[in-house]
Amino acid sequence: DGGITQSPKYLFRKEGQNVTLSCEQNLNHDAMYWYRQDPGQGLRLIYYSQIVNDFQKGDIAEGYSVSREKKESFPLTVTSAQKNPTAFYLCASSNRLLNQPQHFGDGTRLSIL
Amino acid sequence: GESVGLHLPTLSVQEGDNSIINCAYSNSASDYFIWYKQESGKGPQFIIDIRSNMDKRQGQRVTVLLNKTVKHLSLQIAATQPGDSAVYFCAENLKTSYDKVIFGPGTSLSVIP
Numbered sequence: 001d002g003g004i005t006q007s008p009k010y011l012f013r014k015e016g017q018n019v020t021l022s023c024e025q026n027l028n029h030d031a032m033y034w035y036r037q038d039p040g041q042g043l044r045l046i047y048y049s050q051i052v053n054d055f056q057k058g059d060i061a062e063g064y065s066v067s068r069e070k071k072e073s074f075p076l077t078v079t080s081a082q083k084n085p086t087a088f089y090l091c092a093s094s095n096r097l098l099n100q101p102q103h104f105g106d107g108t109r110l111s112i113l
Numbered sequence: 114g115e116s117v118g119l120h121l122p123t124l125s126v127q128e129g130d131n132s133i134i135n136c137a138y139s140n141s142a143s144d145y146f147i148w149y150k151q152e153s154g155k156g157p158q159f160i161i162d163i164r165s166n167m168d169k170r171q172g173q174r175v176t177v178l179l180n181k182t183v184k185h186l187s188l189q190i191a192a193t194q195p196g197d198s199a200v201y202f203c204a205e206n207l208k209t210s211y212d213k214v215i216f217g218p219g220t221s222l223s224v225i226p
Contacts, residue, residue: 006156031212040121042202042216043157090156094212099145099164102214104156 003027006091006105012113013078013085021076021108023091029103030096032074036060037088037107046089049074050096078110086111121200121221132190134220136203141184143205143215148177148188151200151219160188160201190222198224 004025013019025032031050035043045058049068063082068074074093078085088109092102126132138146144165149157163170163177163186170177176189186203200219207213 004156040218042218045214092156096212099162099206100212101147101159101162102212103159104149106156107154109154 004091004093004103004105006089006108008108009106011108011110013110014113016080018077018079019110021078021089021091021110023074023076023105024072025074025091025093025103025105026072027093027095027103028071029093030071031094032068033092033094033102034058034064034066034074034076035090035092037090043090046076121219123221123223125223125225126193127225128193128195130193132188132193132197132222134188134190134201134222136186136188136217136220138184138186138203138205138217139215140205140207141181143207145206146177146179146186147204147206147214148175148186149202149204149216150197151202153199157202193222193224195224195226198222 007022033048034046037043044060046064047066049055052071055066055068065077088107090107091105094102147162148160150160151157161172161175161177163179168179174191178187200221202219203217205215
């Protein structure tokens, strides 16, 4: 089955530590996205990538970094500079044709130890 | 500063009744709209979409209505079932240098058996 796989499902971060969230898709989508979801709020865009080896900051990129070395993969690193990292992180991908919905993974819940 | 918890709007319906979930979107230049369903601990799942040149679209048990005059979107679910209990998000797609998707905060639907 085609889809988006995020791992791990739960992740704990210690003070001063960087952690990396994995996102892999086999939908052959060019575009990939990372969102942050906080309780009672809409999804906020962290980073997006429209093509391999290229990515752009979203609305809340500070304290995060990404890479896009392969079409299938778009890992997100939450750095120690992100002072409030506790949230539910969602990865999505989409076809770059006109007006296509984004498809989401099942998320990673990040908490602080 | 003090943070204030946000509470999702909640809709409770009896099993078998019809549900109507409403959404106000923000940008008159948005040309594509999507409804997503999110179950607890999972990522958003695509339900139905509509383009700005339409005012109604029907799927299986779901109908989306678009009123561009007042920037309003609604999702109607016929014969609501317990499995429909979830948070429902509307999203608007604004064409910029990329597919900028703006998500609403969501409505929590609770189905009473």
